[in-house]
Amino acid sequence: MDLALAPETLARWQFGITTVYHFLFVPLTISLAALTAGLQTAWVRTEKEKYLRATKFWGKLFLINIAMGVVTGIVQEFQFGMNWSDYSRFVGDVFGAPLAFEALIAFFFESTFIGLWIFGWDKLPKKIHLACIWMVSIGTLLSAYFILAANSWMQHPVGYRINEAKGRAELTDFWLVLTQNTALNQVFHSFSAAFLTGGAFMVGIAAFHLMRKRHIPEMRTSLRLGLVTLAVGGLLTAVSGDTLGKVMYEQQPMKMAAAEALWDGEEPAPFSVFAYGDVDKGHNKVALEIPGLLSFLAHSDFESYVPGINDTNEALQKKFGPGDYKPIVPVAYWGFRWMIGFGMASLSLGLVGLWLTRKRFLLPAALRTGEDEVPRLVLLKKPLGAKLTRLYWLLALWTMAFPLIANSWGWIFTEMGRQPWVVYGVMQTRDAVSPGVSQAEILTSMIAFTVLYAILAVVEVKLLVKYVKAGPPELTEADLNPPTKIGGDSRDADKPMAFSY
């Protein structure tokens, strides 16, 4: 059969499409849940109305986003069984457990408390209602943790043995699966990237309104919160990315060699800035390099040996038998660069913004702005001109998308960089597909999901734009007088609900 349309290829495309799409919503859900919860906490503690308006504004965007995250997550729960039944049979004993934990602990948490939060404004006392959004936030973090532990096991299988009689992997140490260094580093990296994403989202939208001098008190607060989140999240993403990279040099040298298009091992090894090469012959035609930097990234010194694609391939052939153990090198190489590039661009925007909008630090007293003024962007002692100010707001608006691109390429890099393995060193992807599912069936489902997701993307983005433009809502009587009893105060039996679909 034509390889381009082989069930394995189609199943991989479907997994790639549905998972990357799902992960557009996941980081925003994780970070916006926590940020919305933070704003609501500020409202409950200070009773300043701008915090409540901001909570309602970001909460609405959060809900539009999480709806998509939830429904696209359903597919993930069943897709392994549908398209990857041999994988499921082989690893279910190990891989199924974190998935079940995720559903039983995290999904129930998220889904139940989100309902309470959406409809609970006039049904729950203030503090209990606030607790609900924090529960949602905890749910999102737990959910991500379990699924990342499961993925880490595919990157670096631990805590299992192979049962030859049953022909499958069996769990021997669940705690190790949850706490191995791959899992902890991936969790650290993904969580911080999630906050980088949410921070950039907040900064971009706040910039949009501030540029038009609208909703200033809420957007001023949001800008500050977004910038801090973006900068801290971004710095932690960089730090955790570096440690995760070092772990990967130990666990999957092939992935990291491919990330650098380092065909032959070198001592010391350079970091590649740009490369263009011949994948079949295994060498680069054009290469722009920084000497020694790769050695440093891999092993924290500028001297040591880093193995290349060709020598790693030979080593793997000796260990696992004949075959080609190379991933698609250009995808790994460029995926790695786009991940870092787009992530770093966002981080820089955040750091620059944090400096430009500083409140007091090294800022002439005359340039300080009040609560209801658009913050002045001050480089040193003078504010930026109108054009440059506008340019920064526009850049902030456009860089909103950068972390989403970085996240997507990060996953494409780490998953495709592991190929041909589905579970590194244990099972190859070609052995994982469902033998009983026909080409027509996979094609049908791949097209169905792709078309449906494309339509929903248009619907979702249009809705987001509408609610972004609308800005924070006016507060109502009900908003300012939350109930004192669970279930709502029963003053008037016919009183309309604070929120209904």
Added chain:
Amino acid sequence: MELHDVWFVLIAVLWIGYFFLEGFDFGVGILTKLLARDRPERRVLINTVGPVWDGNEVWLLSAGGATFAAFPEWYATLFSGFYLPLLLILVCLIVRGVAFEYRAKRPEENWQRNWEHAIFWTSLLPAFLWGVAFGNIVHGVKIDQDFEYVGTVGDLLNPYALLGGLVTLTLFTFHGAVFTALKTVGDIRRRARKLATKVGLLTAVLALVFLLWTQIDSGDGKSLVALVVAVAALVVALVANQAGREGWSFALSGLTIVAAVTMLFLTLFPNVMPSSLNADWNLTVTNASSSPYTLKIMTWCAAIATPVVMVYQAWTYWVFRKRIGTQHLAEPAH
């Protein structure tokens, strides 16, 4: 009782929880065309399940995840075997979730009407298809010696399974109607009760035939007890509905679902997916299950998590215990 038997029971519990809870929100979705006369009434219906449908649906994800962990072979055979019907269910659940959340977010007539159509169809189709799926699981399908499903989609649409689909469809609609009667005020409440009687009678006839067919096919003493409980609960639910005892009626329509699904699982045991080709190729609790270590960890997780989930989900229903009528709808904020 060994751990894989415990897990057979727990998987049954998760499915029962799913059908009990999502059963009525599917039913309410179907009633948006069967019962509601205008947009405010459709909104009343949608808002009776608004805060809870998402939590209800997680019972399905838990059943899926737990099956993956406790019975990987079952998970693999079932979902790769019932590929296209499952795909249709997934597409429905995706659209349905978005429909609930997005319908009220724009004021345009077209927008709202389209999402309302979507809520109806994406409630109706899964309500039917889950019955077809369970009919096939209980009845046995073409599974070969490698535990691969070797039948076609057409094989899944056999009379027994299709009847099973009609039973879940009508039963969930009935369950949704008595739920609506319990959760609403005004004219819609009265009409929900009337509709419940009609749908309930139809359900009773279909369920009796389907469960007797199951009993004759593969039943024993225990399953007969479950059958009697299911049918008796349904009859009493109808009587309670007629008498205006809405709480009882809902509890009993729920009991009908519990007993009927229990009966299916009783006839299934110790198989999880019997093969219609050769009894040696049946997937059973022993040959489809995970290792004792995995089952032990999973048991701890389920033993702690499930009761906690039940408590906070029950609390949610208590928080939103007030009945809803058209006068309670919030002014749409756009």
